[in-house]
Amino acid sequence: MMKETLVIEGITCASCALTVEKAVKKVVGVNEASVNLATEKLQVSFEEAQTNVAEIEKAIQQAGYRVQTSQEVTTFAVQGMTCASCVQTVEKAVSKLAGVQAATVNLATEKMTVTFDHDQVTPQKIIAAVKEAGYDAEVATDKNATAERDAKQAHAQTMWHRFVGSAIFTVPLLYLAMAEMMGLPVPTIVSHTTHPLVFASLQFFLCVPVLILGRSFFLVGFKTLVKGHPNMDSLVALGTSAAFLYSVYGSIEVLLGNHHFAMNLYYESAAVILTLITLGKYFEAVSKGKTSAAIQTLLNLTPKMARVMKGEDILELPVEDVQKDDILVVRPGEKIPVDGIVIEGTSSVDESMLTGESLPVEKTVGDAVIGASLNKQGSFQFRATKVGKETALAQIVQLVEDAQGSKAPIAKLADKVSGVFVPIVIGLALLSGLLWFIFGQESWVFALTITISVLVIACPCALGLATPTAIMVGTGKGAENGILIKSGDALEMAEKLDTVVLDKTGTITEGKPVVTDIVAYHGWSESQVLQYAATAEVYSEHPLGQAIVEEATARQLPKLASENFAAIPGYGLTAMISKQWIYLGNEALMRQQSIAYEQASSVASSLAQAGKTAMYLAIDQQLVGIIAVADTVKEHSKQAIQQLQKRGIEVVMLTGDNQQTASAIAQQVGISRVLSEVLPEDKANEVKKIQQENKRVAMVGDGINDAPALAQADIGMAIGSGTDVAIESADIVLMKSELLDVEKAIHLSQATMKNIRENLFWAFAYNVLGIPVAMGVLHLLGGPLLNPMIAGAAMSFSSVSVVLNALRLKRLRLQ
Numbered sequence: 001m002m003k004e005t006l007v008i009e010g011i012t013c014a015s016c017a018l019t020v021e022k023a024v025k026k027v028v029g030v031n032e033a034s035v036n037l038a039t040e041k042l043q044v045s046f047e048e049a050q051t052n053v054a055e056i057e058k059a060i061q062q063a064g065y066r067v068q069t070s071q072e073v074t075t076f077a078v079q080g081m082t083c084a085s086c087v088q089t090v091e092k093a094v095s096k097l098a099g100v101q102a103a104t105v106n107l108a109t110e111k112m113t114v115t116f117d118h119d120q121v122t123p124q125k126i127i128a129a130v131k132e133a134g135y136d137a138e139v140a141t142d143k144n145a146t147a148e149r150d151a152k153q154a155h156a157q158t159m160w161h162r163f164v165g166s167a168i169f170t171v172p173l174l175y176l177a178m179a180e181m182m183g184l185p186v187p188t189i190v191s192h193t194t195h196p197l198v199f200a201s202l203q204f205f206l207c208v209p210v211l212i213l214g215r216s217f218f219l220v221g222f223k224t225l226v227k228g229h230p231n232m233d234s235l236v237a238l239g240t241s242a243a244f245l246y247s248v249y250g251s252i253e254v255l256l257g258n259h260h261f262a263m264n265l266y267y268e269s270a271a272v273i274l275t276l277i278t279l280g281k282y283f284e285a286v287s288k289g290k291t292s293a294a295i296q297t298l299l300n301l302t303p304k305m306a307r308v309m310k311g312e313d314i315l316e317l318p319v320e321d322v323q324k325d326d327i328l329v330v331r332p333g334e335k336i337p338v339d340g341i342v343i344e345g346t347s348s349v350d351e352s353m354l355t356g357e358s359l360p361v362e363k364t365v366g367d368a369v370i371g372a373s374l375n376k377q378g379s380f381q382f383r384a385t386k387v388g389k390e391t392a393l394a395q396i397v398q399l400v401e402d403a404q405g406s407k408a409p410i411a412k413l414a415d416k417v418s419g420v421f422v423p424i425v426i427g428l429a430l431l432s433g434l435l436w437f438i439f440g441q442e443s444w445v446f447a448l449t450i451t452i453s454v455l456v457i458a459c460p461c462a463l464g465l466a467t468p469t470a471i472m473v474g475t476g477k478g479a480e481n482g483i484l485i486k487s488g489d490a491l492e493m494a495e496k497l498d499t500v501v502l503d504k505t506g507t508i509t510e511g512k513p514v515v516t517d518i519v520a521y522h523g524w525s526e527s528q529v530l531q532y533a534a535t536a537e538v539y540s541e542h543p544l545g546q547a548i549v550e551e552a553t554a555r556q557l558p559k560l561a562s563e564n565f566a567a568i569p570g571y572g573l574t575a576m577i578s579k580q581w582i583y584l585g586n587e588a589l590m591r592q593q594s595i596a597y598e599q600a601s602s603v604a605s606s607l608a609q610a611g612k613t614a615m616y617l618a619i620d621q622q623l624v625g626i627i628a629v630a631d632t633v634k635e636h637s638k639q640a641i642q643q644l645q646k647r648g649i650e651v652v653m654l655t656g657d658n659q660q661t662a663s664a665i666a667q668q669v670g671i672s673r674v675l676s677e678v679l680p681e682d683k684a685n686e687v688k689k690i691q692q693e694n695k696r697v698a699m700v701g702d703g704i705n706d707a708p709a710l711a712q713a714d715i716g717m718a719i720g721s722g723t724d725v726a727i728e729s730a731d732i733v734l735m736k737s738e739l740l741d742v743e744k745a746i747h748l749s750q751a752t753m754k755n756i757r758e759n760l761f762w763a764f765a766y767n768v769l770g771i772p773v774a775m776g777v778l779h780l781l782g783g784p785l786l787n788p789m790i791a792g793a794a795m796s797f798s799s800v801s802v803v804l805n806a807l808r809l810k811r812l813r814l815q
Contacts, residue, residue: 001031004053006042007068008035008060016065023063027051036707071101074123076112078105080135080220083232084463085422089224093133097121108468111140134224152285159282166210166275170268173206177268196262200251207244207267214240214274230422236277238426239455243270243788246448264445266452269788273456283800301372302393306337309381326384330375338371338387345380349373396484396735409492410467410756417463417764425771429454432775440776449788453774457791458767465799466759469806474752481814482720482735483745490731493715494749496696500644500742501687501709503701504655504662507719507739508641508669509631511702513543515551516612517628519603527557529625533617535560536575536584540567544613544629572615583618590616590623597623611664638669640739645670647746650695654678654686654709683709700734700742717742744814751812759802766798 011017017035020042024033029050034043044056057067078090087105090112094103099120105112114126123139130137176199179186192199211218221237224230243266250261306319309327319337322328327343330336336349348360351373360376363369369382371391388394433451437444467488475485485491505511518526534552537545538559552559565575571592572585583593587604590597595618604614604626612630616623641651652673655662662676675686683701687709690697699706699713707729710716718730719737734741770791779785 001045002048003043003045004056006044006053006056006060007071008040008042009066009068011035011040011065019063020060020065023059024056027055027059030056071115072118073113073115074126075140076114076123076126076130076137077140078110078112078130078135078137081105081107081110082220083107083422084465085229085231086135086224089133089229089231090130090135093129094126097125097129100126106468107465108472112137133229134220134227156282156285159278159285162213163275163278163282166213166271166278169206169209170271170275173203173210173271174268176203176206177265192259192262196254196259199262200254200265203265203267204248204251207247207271210271210274211240211244214278217274217277230426232422234422235425235455235458236273238429239452239788240270240273242448242455243267243273243452246445266449266788269452273788273791280797280800283797301335303335303337303372307331320388322384322387324384324387326387327381328384329379329381330369331379332375332377334375336369336371336373336375336382338384339391340369340371340382340384340386342367342369342380342382345378347378347380348376350376396479409489410753410760421458421463421767425454425458428771428775429458436776449785450774450776452788453786453791454771456788457770457774457786457794463760463763463767465802465806466763467756469803470752470756470759470809473806473809474748474755477809477812477814478745478748481741481744481748483741483748483814484733484735485745485748486731486733490715491749491752493696494698494732494746495753497649497698497715497746499650499652499690499695500698500700501652501654501690501713502641502671502739503683503699503706503709504653504657504665505631506702507700508637508653508665509633511631513547513613513629513631515547515627516630516632517607517626519600519626519628521600521624522622524624526625527555529617529627530555531557531560532577532582532619532624533584533615533627535562535577536565536573536582538562539565540573544615545573547629548627580620582620584615584627586614587616590618593618593621595621595623599623600626608660609664611661611668633665633668634739636738636740640743641669641671643740643743644746647743649746652690654683654699656680681708684712687712698742698746700739702737717745747814748812752809755806755809759805762805763798763802766794770794770798 008020011020020035021033024030024042024044027046029047030044031047032043032045035041036043042060046052046056060067081087081090084107087107090105091103094100094112094114097116099117101115101117103112103114112130116126127137127139175184176186176190178184180192188194190198190202217233218237218241221231221233221235225234225237247265247267247270250265253261303319305316306322307314307329308317308322309315309329314329322338328337328340330347332347342363342365344365346362346364349363349369350360351370363380368385370393371386372393386392389398429451432454433447436450437447440446471488471491474491478485485494502508515530518529520526520529530548530552534549534557537548540546560577562575562577565573567573568585568589571589572583574581574583576582583589583595587597587601595616597616597618600616600623604616607614607626607628610630612628614626614628617625617627644651650673651671652675653662653666653669653671654675655665656678657665657676659674659676662674666672666674678686683706687697687699691712691714696715697713698715698717699709700717700719701707701710702719706718710718710729710731715732716730717732717734720733720735732745734745774786774791776785
């Protein structure tokens with residue numbers, strides 16, 4: 001039997017989903033078909049010998065809908081990008097291809113995510129478009145992910161070695177050029193006054209190695225300039241080339257006897273600019289490596305080897321070689337390699353890495369175990385159910401990577417500016433130099449200095465890094481705390497929330513009824529009342545009955561002999577225990593059997609007002625007790641709701657329970673607005689009604705029937721212990737299953753967005769202030785002229801400062 005998942009286009013309501021299901025089920029060979037309206041996906045299982053996907057697609061089309069089969073989303077690793085202008089160039093080049101729906105490049109991760117129709121365009125064509133734009137690309141895979149990390153570390157080392165090599169030549173060059181002006185001693189043989197030709201020649205020979213070490217700036221800069229997509233390297237290449245070529249011209253003049261040119265050389269400016277920018281690139285590479293530390297931390301949780309049973313032997317294999325249904329052995333103190341089900345043995349497992357629960361969880365035969373969790377004590381065998389990309393940890397890593405590769409809407413402004421930034425800067429540099437030369441009554445050397453300073457100080461790097469670095473650190477911080485934010489959009493929207501809708505069952509409450517109160521009458525003890533009730537309920541499948549049975553089991557009360565069990569719909573049940581007729585049920589059952597219950601009615605009423613279900617127990621026509629069962633409120637629900645309300649967020653409870661029960665629970669946790677008796681299919685409509693009040697709404701839920709509401713809300717938050725459908729429909733997943741994490745997610749969003757705004761402010765402010773200073777505005781007012789070397793240093797550290805500011809988020813305390 002084959003199983004397939006198909007994306008259906010055109011379904012808009014539950015009726016559409018039902019139509020598709022019926023059409024597919026009519027196909028001969030189809031065993032099962034289920035449509036999820038929230039995700040618009042069809043899960044279908046069929047016999048390969050009788051039908052195929054093409055036949056199923058045909059049936060769907062005949063029903064009036066379409067299967068989305070050709071859309072593909074692929075991530076590419078892009079090399080050679082240095083600034084936000086590069087990002088714009090690559091995105092534009094790929095977006096122009098026919099069949100490409102969207103192309104998003106993240107400068108911080110150096111990844112590009114492309115959504116395209118593979119019937120019209122292929123990954124090879126996309127890679128070719130990137131190369132045509134002046135960059136390199138390859139499809140990002142698990143196999144090259146480690147190589148990418150190693151390459152980034154190697155890149156940082158290369159930058160450091162290049163900086164050290166450049167500094168070895170730049171320091172003596174800078175001393176030689178500036179020493180006499182600063183009154184420092186210089187050997188006579190290299191003095192510009194006594195030996196100007198030696199002075200100029202030595203500077204030339206000290207500068208050339210720095211140019212060679214920094215040749216990538218020129219190779220990339222001029223390449224992109226020629227292609228019409230200039231970037232940051234183009235600015236550096238133009239500025240330093242102008243300084244160097246003018247200096248070569250000056251050296252030739254010195255050689256021809258014009259010795260006054262010896263003091264108008266700019267070799268040291270070219271060398272110092274390249275050296276400082278290289279140092280800035282090194283710091284940037286190191287800082288960017290730290291932003292993705294959360295991913296690396298998650299990846300490091302997985303053990304490298306696994307003990308796999310092959311017949312009677314136990315083999316140690318790389319975890320990548322473990323197959324589904326393999327039997328694995330785990331010893332005390334070892335990490336569990338993959339997800340699976342225990343088949344032999346017992347142990348306690350520390351799952352805090354995934355759930356945040358500090359106490360070890362007892363595991364026995366039939367229990368699920370999670371890959372990367374730590375086996376504390378006891379050995380056991382388990383059968384692998386999920387391996388590779390299917391494991392819980394792998395899916396978390398993928399979610400975090402997807403989020404870190406996404407863009408927040410706030411980044412659009414920076415993208416627009418970056419797209420035209422470099423050409424404008426080149427124009428301003430040439431214009432300012434020309435204006436100073438024509439109207440400033442200055443030498444063309446002065447005008448050249450202005451031009452070089454403008455070219456060098458401008459920095460689109462800071463603009464390009466402002467948003468992605470903060471998103472990377474913010475989503476990474478969330479992952480460390482069990483909060484998985486799926487995209488930049490979700491991160492930005494969470495900051496704007498003013499209303500949180502909480503599903504009651506499983507979110508505010510435990511989602512499982514338990515016995516809360518036992519009241520005994522006429523000389524009976526609580527234990528006797530519970531024992532008789534549990535014996536009667538042992539054959540019942542009702543959740544309330546199961547709660548009574550579990551409580552009796554927990555108290556180690558033995559089951560009595562019973563017979564003649566009969567359920568009475570709408571009332572309760574009856575049975576014979578120890579030759580006595582017993583009745584267990586509601587007040588109506590007592591009235592039906594003419595049993596006096598009035599002495600307990602006030603107790604039952606108060607229990608009902610507290611949101612509990614009270615059941616009367618009568619034996620041989622005499623009331624002997626009341627047992628109350630309720631879905632109890634989670635430990636931290638009230639605290640979590642109070643924290644949200646302190647942030648000015650309205651909390652709404654949504655439930656299918658009756659008004660009395662719902663109000664009782666709401667009163668316990670401090671919620672004033674309650675939407676009760678809401679049918680599962682109406683939850684999304686209730687969320688929509690709140691949105692129509694001009695509210696930004698988050699929906700928090702854990703069940704299949706919450707999925708449409710999660711999708712309808714501005715932000716859907718799924719409790720991690722919930723269903724896969726709910727998690728898939730959500731924008732944020734709370735892995736610890738704690739309501740406290742709702743407030744933490746909003747706090748994290750607000751802190752990250754504040755950081756992004758700070759980054760964008762400083763990136764814009766730096767250029768708004770720096771470029772006019774480089775153009776000589778202060779000099780016009782009698783102030784100093786910006787030295788190109790200082791401009792180079794400022795440019796280098798502007799991008800580093802943005803990354804360092806984003807890294808401050810790592811210290812954010814989520815409490």
